[in-house]
Amino acid sequence: MPHITLENACLAFGHHALLDHAAFQLDPGERVGLIGRNGTGKSSLLRVLAGEINLDDGVLRIEPGISVAYVPQEPELDETRSVFSEVARGLGELSQVLLDYHQVSHDLGAADADIEALLERMQQLQSILESQDGWRIHNKVQTAINKLELDEDAIVGTLSGGARKRVALARAMVLSPDVLLLDEPTNHLDFVSIEWLEETLREINASIIFITHDRRFLDNVATRIIELDRGELVSFPGNFSAYQIKKAEILETEATHNKKFDKVLTQEEVWIRKGIQARRTRNEGRVRRLEALRRERAARRERMGKVNFKVELGERSGQLVAELENVVKQYDEKIIISNFSCRIMRGDRIGLLGPNGAGKSTLLKLILGEVQPDAGTVRLGTKLSVAYFDQMRKQLDENLTLVESISQGSDFIEIGGVRKHVISYLEDFLFSPLRARSPVKTLSGGERNRLLLARLFTQPANVLVLDEPTNDLDIETLELLESLLQDYSGTLFLVSHDRAFLDNVVTQVIAFEGNGQLREYAGGFEDWLRVANAAKSVEKDAQKPTSIPAASAVTSSRNSKNVSVKSVNSAKLSYQEKQELEKLPEKIDNLEQERESISARLSDPTLYQGNPDEIKVLQARTTVLEKELSALFSRWEVLESKFIKAK
Incomplete structure (x- = not known):
């Protein structure tokens, strides 16, 4: 059953028809790229599907129980909130639990923190998160924020327009809606963020409609192209490259048909203007045919004009x-x-x-x-x-x-x-x-x-x-x-x-x-x-006996056990840095073993029957370990990057 259906949809601003009896349906799992000239009404169509504006005529049906998330070009955000709280907003009761946990984690690092009270509160929040799959969602929030290069503690009102757009994108990714509507999602994103977004959209279990003029993004994400062309929605299966081939064929056929039509119309107009001679041999059927041709010509959907510009070179510069x-x-x-x-x-x-x-x-x-x-x-x-x-x-x-x-x-x-x-x-x-x-x-x-x-x-x-x-x-x-x-x-x-x-x-x-x-x-x-x-591949092969996959080390810490680093010989690293790099794996391994030991202890139900002091100590130590490991992995990346560039 389609998630969304449009039938005989009409929408106009003044005398300009954006939708002219248009039809469309969005099926489960589809990723639809919506394209068209500027001003044709693409953003207005997304607003219709999001329920922000109503059709002038026609029917919009959304399958019952379907959740829809919409990210406009200029998203409206709560400017008083932090990035983390704004991204987590919309997750129901779990949203506040995540915010409270995030705040408690910050407060534990304060010099005047009431550690006992904070640890007790953290234990309560951890229990709720565990019971509601909150850790997975917390990880989604953190991943989206990190991949889109956002500062989780920044206040939304202080952000640039591009950063605000990334906050809205992160929030939409976290909500995991059934239908995701995105208006120009790649604007203000760099290459790494665009590639992450492409991969995420291909993997999420949602139907997607997105507006973009990024042809590579369309090729990598879309399973169907919908073109909004002069009020009509025309469907093209496949990605943008497939659309280009089919569109060229359609335009060629349309031009040929219009040429033949215009020739017939011209002949009929000449005949009707012959005056007396035409009236002598007037055929009423032929007159009616001419009137029909005129109406058809008036209703023909003309292609919009093309931009026409050139650069004025000016005086030739020096070599x-x-x-x-x-x-x-x-x-x-x-x-x-x-x-x-x-x-x-x-x-x-x-x-x-x-x-x-x-x-x-x-x-x-x-x-x-x-x-x-x-x-x-x-x-x-x-x-x-x-x-x-x-x-x-x-x-x-x-x-x-x-x-x-x-x-x-x-x-x-x-x-x-x-x-x-x-x-x-x-x-x-x-x-x-x-x-x-x-x-x-x-x-x-x-x-x-x-x-x-x-x-x-x-x-x-x-x-x-x-x-x-x-x-x-x-x-x-x-x-x-x-x-x-x-x-x-x-x-x-x-x-x-x-x-x-x-x-x-x-x-x-x-x-x-x-x-x-x-x-x-x-x-x-x-x-x-x-x-x-190619350079990264060579570096990776050269480091196979010595490296830890830093990007995934925090989330897959078990994989980093029993990893050792051979002696690093590089004149570009100082002696102290070389020694530090050689010792980092052992330090990381020791901390991870301690963290796993604490995790196993905290998973023991008997601990909670009469050892509240031990629980607090273990939880506090876990927080410290996470910070220490994060710092060590960051230092590892810096030294290893310096080592690679020195080779």
Whole structure:
């Protein structure tokens, strides 16, 4: 039985029909990618399915007992809560138990903590968690928070828009709904988070409908593609690659049919306009046929226009764009860039890869001379003219109209030596004359990105800096932008988490690999991933006799027993660090054995019949052991990473 069914669904805003007698059903286990041009109504459809807005006409049926979770583009969160409490919210009574346990764990570390009272409270909470499968859910909360790179103790109101979106995603994952509705889930996620989300969505036992313009994400997750096209929902089995093949066939057939139809209509219009001659031989059936043809032509669903833009190159820059030698940059105690050297030449198309906060924007500012390095030198080329696309859209004044944002006081702009009216120019970016006179604050995310691109391309530039330009752009506009950048003869710097876009545009990447280390690779994202994975495989093989799988060591501690490390010979490690690394496995093994011994003792029912003091001591020791083990594993990763890089 379908989880969700739509029949004869109609929804309109003003005279614009978003759904025009559309039909759809979502079956158990399906993962549906919802695609379509910006402004077609995809987000509105998700809001209908989530029960936030009602259809103008038609029927929406949701199977009784089905739970639905919805993550919008701009989620509404309780700004006074911590990240942990917001992620855990919605789990019923268990939610408060988890929050209380989390708080007690924190309080135990306080200098003035009432240990006896806190341990007694912890014992009560542990009993409840054990009886309600709470430990598994607690682990899900922690995993979601960690994988999405969130600070569990941060207050939601202090977070950026991207971090808030990740909080909402984490909460949805923890709730384990029957139906999950996601609106642009990959926005503001880095590669690691996107890959974790892909894997999670493939594994969870839920039906999913998600809106995204990330073609690689669609290929990796979707089992069916639904296209919202001119008010209708059209289904395509398979992933995005299968959709592309089938869609091309449909458009070709549609074009052929329309061409034949228009030819017949033209012939009939010529006949009816022959005046007296036509009236002499008038066939009433033929007249009725012409009227029917006219009605059919009027009702034909025309494809939306395409964005039409080009980059004004401006004066040719010098051959050398920038040269960095042994550059170092850090903020406070955090090293962003450590001893990095590179040379950037005219025509290079460079992708910057790294997790959020790694320092990609800092590197761009160094290359463009906006900030100075703490050490090393940066030499800039000559005749550089830079156009900058800002992912935060700070260049847009919310109170100006679209025309004012582009024209800067003039009704005309000059593009490629051609003078063009600003209204006509904005129409190339799919803004109608009426929309062009609206304020910027009324625009959607995708529309703002298109406006920023429109503004960017009015500036003659031989260096383009694009910081997340793909967010909220529809697939058709993305592909056009790709084509434009492939033909661009200037120098391009691109920051993006759209893997397909990177592969189709850049010729080399600079990857942030942790601890301030940067490395250059030829090719795009897939080339970098292949080389990086090959390097990791070699390192893994080299360390088989010596390594502990750090990522899973805490949760699978038994697997780390009886592991020993052979002598580490590396001149790059200090003597003390080498000794520390050699001794870590033994320390970890001893602590884990102690933890298992305590766990076995706490599982003994006789303990609870008359030894409350011992229980408190054991529980307190368990908390301390967890913290010590976590610190040891973190130290292990640091030393082993340093050892690997030194080889």
